[in-house]
Amino acid sequence: KNEVEQSPQNLTAQEGEFITINCSYSVGISALHWLQQHPGGGIVSLFMLSSGKKKHGRLIATINIQEKHSSLHITASHPRDSAVYICAVLEYGNKLVFGAGTILRVKS
């Protein structure tokens, strides 16, 4: 079992839909990152959080440390949101572990 599991692996949505991507992890962590990788390959950091909730534009990230779970929400999705979304956790001991990613396609 991977230390970081993302679901779903693939997601297709219609423009305007509310999207949720989940990340579960099995070890204690000090921080969690959400990253976005565009079709061209570039990777951008969206959020880094260790508790609670963060919001940036139409993106919202939440984390529940007790349940070892984080979610990334996209409100009013748009085709330009189509990308791979990657969750990464920083374990105690300084090990950074990445999930395999969720491929999101938003259709117009």
Add this chain to the structure above:
Amino acid sequence: NAGVTQTPKFQVLKTGQSMTLQCAQDMNHNSMYWYRQDPGMGLRLIYYSASEGTTDKGEVPNGYNVSRLNKREFSLRLESAAPSQTSVYFCASTWLGKEETQYFGPGTRLLVL
């Protein structure tokens, strides 16, 4: 600011050849990282440098060496390339460490025949 730059963007090697992947950042970051990304797998850390003058192994260091040339530059060397090293390589940097927001380079696609 260019951010994090990587060269080359794409490279084809024959088994046994050597090459160096270059990475530079202009954000005055202390920490730099090399990752590889393979289909169906998450990014995996090869080596990192917490600060100028230090380097440490990551999850998959075998077959690679690194040099933190100065604060700006962090290179990754393949001494004798193998087909298993076919991958996309990303360099990243942060201000202090792994709890910080990571800034990624555009990646280098490497094919080893």
